[in-house]
Amino acid sequence: xxxxxxxxxxxxxxxxxxxxxxxxxxxxxxxxxxxxxxxxxxxxxxxxxxxxxxxxxxxxxxxxxxxxxxxxxxxxxxxxxxxxxxxxxxxxxxxxxxxxxxxxxxxxxxxxxxxxxxxxxxxxxxxxxxxxxxxxxxxxxxxxxxxxxxxxxxxxxxxxxxxxxxxxxxxxxxxxxxxxxxxxxxxxxxxxxxxxxxxxxxxxxxxxxxxxxxxxxxxxxxxxxxxxxxxxxxxxxxxxxxxxxxxxxxxxxxxxxxxxxxxxxxxxxxxxxxxxxxxxxxxxxxxxxxxxxxxxxxxxxxxxxxxxxxxxxxxxxxxxxxxxxxxxxxxxxxxxxxxxxxxxxxxxxxxxxxxxxxxxxxxxxxxxxxxxxxxxxxxxxxxxxxxx
Numbered sequence: 001x002x003x004x005x006x007x008x009x010x011x012x013x014x015x016x017x018x019x020x021x022x023x024x025x026x027x028x029x030x031x032x033x034x035x036x037x038x039x040x041x042x043x044x045x046x047x048x049x050x051x052x053x054x055x056x057x058x059x060x061x062x063x064x065x066x067x068x069x070x071x072x073x074x075x076x077x078x079x080x081x082x083x084x085x086x087x088x089x090x091x092x093x094x095x096x097x098x099x100x101x102x103x104x105x106x107x108x109x110x111x112x113x114x115x116x117x118x119x120x121x122x123x124x125x126x127x128x129x130x131x132x133x134x135x136x137x138x139x140x141x142x143x144x145x146x147x148x149x150x151x152x153x154x155x156x157x158x159x160x161x162x163x164x165x166x167x168x169x170x171x172x173x174x175x176x177x178x179x180x181x182x183x184x185x186x187x188x189x190x191x192x193x194x195x196x197x198x199x200x201x202x203x204x205x206x207x208x209x210x211x212x213x214x215x216x217x218x219x220x221x222x223x224x225x226x227x228x229x230x231x232x233x234x235x236x237x238x239x240x241x242x243x244x245x246x247x248x249x250x251x252x253x254x255x256x257x258x259x260x261x262x263x264x265x266x267x268x269x270x271x272x273x274x275x276x277x278x279x280x281x282x283x284x285x286x287x288x289x290x291x292x293x294x295x296x297x298x299x300x301x302x303x304x305x306x307x308x309x310x311x312x313x314x315x316x317x318x319x320x321x322x323x324x325x326x327x328x329x330x331x332x333x334x335x336x337x338x339x340x341x342x343x344x345x346x347x348x349x350x351x352x353x354x355x356x357x358x359x360x361x362x363x364x365x366x367x368x369x370x371x372x373x374x375x376x377x378x379x380x381x382x383x384x385x386x387x388x
Contacts, residue, residue: 216363
């Protein structure tokens with residue numbers, strides 16, 4: 001008998017053995033929570049509100065409710081809980097500065113964190129649509145309309161620092177509209193201010209803006225409103241040490257020549273407040289070259305090619321000012337800001353009590369409104385700003 005023929009077998013496939021560890025690895029790859037387990041440690045530095053925050057994250061972290069939506073509210077209406085109607089409260093904590101409220105509904109959880117009038121509301125849910133719907137039901141129509149506030153204007157402030165030399169910083173200042181402030185001025189002043197507030201870069205003729213008159217008549221508050229009215233084309237900078245500016249050539253050059261003008265050729269208005277010594281009639285003799293440099297900046301070689309205006313406030317009467325300062329053609333505007341006459345003051349105050357026959361300044365009227373002595377009181381900024 002001949003040799004037996006064997007039927008070839010197909011090659012055996014290698015099937016790797018499975019193990020519990022391998023199964024756990026595969027499961028972890030499909031579950032983000034298991035790749036990043038959360039362990040919390042609490043000590044006496046944690047507050048009940050911190051615990052509520054941690055509990056809220058559990059369902060999102062584990063993947064039971066993998067979708068989240070949130071909203072921040074600045075001014076919540078009084079009396080609102082910010083909870084949907086069908087919410088069940090799970091935890092509630094109140095600390096000194098905030099409170100935390102944890103609640104749930106079918107397939108969703110909500111955390112409401114409150115402080116003062118503000119709140120953060122976050123919802124987790126089994127679907128994004130559900131989270132969005134629950135959040136909307138919690139925060140819709142929950143905010144009060146913000147109270148009207150004076151609009152902020154960016155103003156620059158120049159000063160000489162002992163360490164850094166000439167330095168400019170900026171801050172936001174509040175400034176009302178001219179319509180809001182117009183009634184604070186006598187009729188002739190208001191009429192003159194009307195044209196000034198409407199002025200644009202195309203209307204520039206002179207380079208010097210002069211507001212003069214007694215203290216407390218509203219010169220500074222008018223300049224703040226002017227900064228708001230001109231903000232589209234002019235940057236307003238206040239020089240905090242004007243007595244030094246025109247006596248320090250390096251300081252003057254830094255402001256007038258060295259300032260960056262990369263903002264598309266915008267004009268700059270340099271405000272110098274209470275510069276009585278600089279521009280009164282005897283200024284040339286008393287201050288040396290300071291007055292000459294001021295005039296040179298407004299219409300001399302120093303100011304050529306520079307979009308620079310100079311605004312000056314002074315308590316001096318017009319007849320005491322240096323004739324070179326007030327000559328025709330030099331001033332963009334020259335406005336004497338005086339007190340309101342008696343009729344205007346009574347209309348402003350709503351009563352004639354305390355108003356003399358000569359009328360009253362704006363500062364005196366605010367003092368009378370507050371029931372204090374006009375000679376001692378200085379009206380707060382909240383009532384309309386500074387009144388120098």
